Amino acid sequence: MQKRWLILSLMVLLFSACNSGSNHKAEVESLPQEDSASLFINDSSLIVATLSRSTSFFSIRGENMGYEYELAERFAKSLNRKLYVVTAKDMNNLVQMLEDKEVDLIAYPLSITNEFKGRVKFTEHEYITKQVLVQKNSKKNTPVKDVTELIGKEIVVVENSKYHERLKNLNDEIGGGIKITVVDNEEDEEKLIEKVSKGEIEYTIADDNIAKINKTYYNNINISVPISFEQRSAWAVALANDELHNAVNKWFGESKNNYIYHYLYNKYFEKKRANSNEVPLYLNKYKISEYDHFFKKNAKTIGWDWRLLASMAYQESRFNPDAVSWAGAMGLMQIMPATAKNLGADSLAIKNAETNIELAVVYLQKSEKYFTKIEDPAERIKFLLASYNAGAGHIQDAMALAEKFGKDPYKWDDNVDKFILRKSNPDYFDDPVVKHGYLRGHETYNYVKEILIRYQEYKLKIKK
Numbered sequence: 001m002q003k004r005w006l007i008l009s010l011m012v013l014l015f016s017a018c019n020s021g022s023n024h025k026a027e028v029e030s031l032p033q034e035d036s037a038s039l040f041i042n043d044s045s046l047i048v049a050t051l052s053r054s055t056s057f058f059s060i061r062g063e064n065m066g067y068e069y070e071l072a073e074r075f076a077k078s079l080n081r082k083l084y085v086v087t088a089k090d091m092n093n094l095v096q097m098l099e100d101k102e103v104d105l106i107a108y109p110l111s112i113t114n115e116f117k118g119r120v121k122f123t124e125h126e127y128i129t130k131q132v133l134v135q136k137n138s139k140k141n142t143p144v145k146d147v148t149e150l151i152g153k154e155i156v157v158v159e160n161s162k163y164h165e166r167l168k169n170l171n172d173e174i175g176g177g178i179k180i181t182v183v184d185n186e187e188d189e190e191k192l193i194e195k196v197s198k199g200e201i202e203y204t205i206a207d208d209n210i211a212k213i214n215k216t217y218y219n220n221i222n223i224s225v226p227i228s229f230e231q232r233s234a235w236a237v238a239l240a241n242d243e244l245h246n247a248v249n250k251w252f253g254e255s256k257n258n259y260i261y262h263y264l265y266n267k268y269f270e271k272k273r274a275n276s277n278e279v280p281l282y283l284n285k286y287k288i289s290e291y292d293h294f295f296k297k298n299a300k301t302i303g304w305d306w307r308l309l310a311s312m313a314y315q316e317s318r319f320n321p322d323a324v325s326w327a328g329a330m331g332l333m334q335i336m337p338a339t340a341k342n343l344g345a346d347s348l349a350i351k352n353a354e355t356n357i358e359l360a361v362v363y364l365q366k367s368e369k370y371f372t373k374i375e376d377p378a379e380r381i382k383f384l385l386a387s388y389n390a391g392a393g394h395i396q397d398a399m400a401l402a403e404k405f406g407k408d409p410y411k412w413d414d415n416v417d418k419f420i421l422r423k424s425n426p427d428y429f430d431d432p433v434v435k436h437g438y439l440r441g442h443e444t445y446n447y448v449k450e451i452l453i454r455y456q457e458y459k460l461k462i463k464k
Contacts, residue, residue, distance in 0.1 A: 052437030
């Protein structure tokens with residue numbers, strides 16, 4: 001089975017970690033060797049397995065993130081151990097790694113089934129999940145409040161997915177009448193949720209933890225109606241590993257009573273992530289923002305039209321120099337603290353509008369080295385924008401997928417952008433050519449598209 005070894009120090013520098021364009025595997029010469037005297041694989045480290053998903057582990061702008069990842073990071077720190085992370089293809093792969101003594105701990109909500117209970121020891125802290133109906137809140141139409149109201153409704157799901165299977169069973173349970181529409185695996189549940197939010201489809205189905213994360217982006221969706229029984233899940237250790245089992249249970253018990261646990265839950269499942277659209281695109285026909293002079297000054301450094309840089313700032317912060325994202329990005333251009341540190345600035349400097357713009361331009365300059373084979377400057381800008389949003393590693397993954405599937409890896413529209421969209425689909429982010437795992441790809445796709453559309457409007461309305 002395919003595995004990716006990812007060495008993740010407890011303090012990861014954004015630029016060196018993910019924008020290197022290389023697999024994390026290249027950064028690891030060897031994993032710690034097993035110590036037969038310990039129930040840990042190695043006395044100085046904690047090796048965990050997880051899945052690359054929006055709820056568990058991913059990287060964005062070079063910063064390693066994910067609810068399960070951050071919990072594991074803090075648990076490892078409490079043991080004074082260095083954290084190593086292995087990403088698996090699926091739950092069966094997670095369990096196999098544990099049985100083969102390749103990892104100490106599964107840091108992922110593994111389904112508590114009779115089969116798995118005979119192969120692993122589940123920790124006491126349990127997750128309760130279920131599948132829910134995703135629908136749009138509307139003043140015109142009363143939302144569905146019960147599954148029996150779905151008779152005559154059209155629900156869109158990915159063909160042969162677990163949601164498709166559950167929907168077919170639910171249809172049988174209520175006596176039929178649900179209009180089930182399936183799409184191929186080029187789509188995924190998060191893309192379908194976006195379509196519900198935009199009014200392109202009426203209903204879809206998702207796991208409630210995925211639905212909760214997406215509600216932080218789309219405040220107009222309703223996820224209150226369950227359509228399945230509750231499923232128990234938990235982290236797990238090897239059957240014989242009482243030492244680690246007790247340590248995890250103790251840590252979770254203590255963490256529930258401190259702010260860190262609640263902070264992380266709020267960060268990933270409750271804090272609003274979408275920017276407001278109420279801020280005007282520009283102040284008047286002569287001025288886009290109060291920071292135009294800084295955009296003009298710094299755009300010259302990279303040979304850009306300053307109005308393109310201004311369009312980026314609108315996308316990033318709506319011209320708010322005090323903006324702080326759910327992930328910790330700060331200022332007009334939403335600079336990550338780790339990026340600033342790597343570029344020689346501190347977190348206080350990020351708060352200065354001019355410095356924030358300067359750092360963004362330096363970052364863009366440094367990113368150009370990953371796209372030197374793209375000769376057309378206008379085309380390269382699309383790749384640089386995408387890289388600024390997601391990190392160069394994810395964009396190089398999409399380029400590799402484009403090449404593998406017969407598309408042009410140096411063209412954005414209808415080529416690489418199609419595979420950016422597919423980077424949230426395990427059929428693609430688990431492909432051997434992909435080195436950086438899951439990405440919320442439609443967000444990066446929209447980021448590039450919206451900045452360029454706004455830039456065209458600025459060119460029409462605002463003098464250069």
